[in-house]
Amino acid sequence: MKNVLINSLTVILGLILSVDAFSDTLYNPKNFDKEIYETKEIDVNFDGILDYVVYSKPFMGDELYFFVNRDKKYYLSLKGYNFSQDGGYIMTGIYPVLNKNNRLVIKTSFPGSGNSKINYFVFFKNNEYYLEKTIYTVGYSFDDDRRVDVCTVNQNIKLKKLYSNSSMHINQIPDESDRDDKCTISFDITVSIDDFIKRVDEEPYSKFETTQRYAALIKKYDITNKNVSQYNNLAYSLEKKEAYKEAIYLLNHIIDVYQSKAVAYINLGDAYWALEETNKAKDAYRTYIELMKKDGKESKISEQVLERVAR
Template structure:
């Protein structure tokens, strides 16, 4: 826990250590109790020498210590908590970041349903450790398309300051309403387009929300002459259910591949109008009117379209 002073080294060595001031005290990290602590050799300051990281085992506390290697002697360089939470996420590992960016990755996981993860990316610069960013992975166990949200949150926080000052806190993961724009959302699509249409017509918004779901659907089933009507129907029912951004996403893909598909433009205009994006809605309606006139179908244009364009 952030506000709990860590006294394990005091008990082990009889030393008084501040949470903020680090005197690089000489110590043998291997003297920690292996039943309560994980002890790993990792280069924490990226000088090419293996150092030591010691942290509490799951459900045994939340302590974290970095010891740097100076001529094969080890000195305390960081003392804090390992981002474990009571009744929540627990630290499960620490290792060099996979992107070869000279950063450490502290991995925490949630042991309950969904098996979520938070990875804390730590860099070392000018003898200071910084929490650069957190990467949150949220799995939706009951989502029909296997939804997984991956959100990278910039932090840029001096760890020493974070551990010593109660008024410093981490930036949080975006809310679910913001994730379609701010996060990467992955899906494993197994349902058909018709299954999606039925879902949109009958089920709650949470089962068919986010534009990235439809990006995954279109990636699996490319829009073709054979299925463009199904996609148009899907977009139509999305608009009728008030899922405007999802409807617009599908329709823009339709008109990109089929720029002369007249019905898509009136549906796009309706969805944009529902989203209160009136100028873009009028543009879509104007294209619809133009195509209808070219086909000699001006008399079939709904009066509402002319009314909206004239506003």
């Protein structure tokens, strides 16, 4: 973004000096144009004395300045950008982090995107400002279960180094395919188990992906004797759509509640086998065989299961 210069200070500083050159520069944060900049009293070096933070208002730029208070005189200690983006995220504020020493959080949000936001956590140590971590929150406004991904990504980057090196970038949010393992994903379940089965049978994978969706479903509807068959049918539908990870998650939870549910074990074995996790598949098949023999149903065990276990 193009910087908007302060009228009374254009000649004095020009805002073209390096970051380090600003460290002992006397500067009056109150001289910034209030139509363009937000000015906020906040302790930026955590010495118990209120300092000043100045940053561009939404859609007015991306500037960010920290001023330390020394005997009522203000010195520029950090100059950079506030992580706003053209046509994207905008800074909504900066705050001390509650119950965390020496930390600030710069909050940004994406207008019109539901619950999408990025929070940047700044850590002050040994007179240096570090970008400690970012927390990415992504809302899916079109997801039937109101999916929200929250991903914490470590950074540990000196802000002066980041601001002075245009080729340096922060670590981004994990790819969607990795978020089930690396992020916290929440859902607001409002439909029935049968509705889930229908969705899996009729909709694309994106409509029913991630194991955490099924964690939310189980939290909504405990696995009981009344619905265990529905849950097993849901797992079977997931297998048919090659959503093996989700099927395995569901089947393991069924087995946790009903250890003698033979059909859950054969489905679990099939799902593991499809993922080429043969040892886990054989363990599930062996339990299935034992349960079938115990119930006098040995003749119903398929040759395929016996052949796989024998390998």
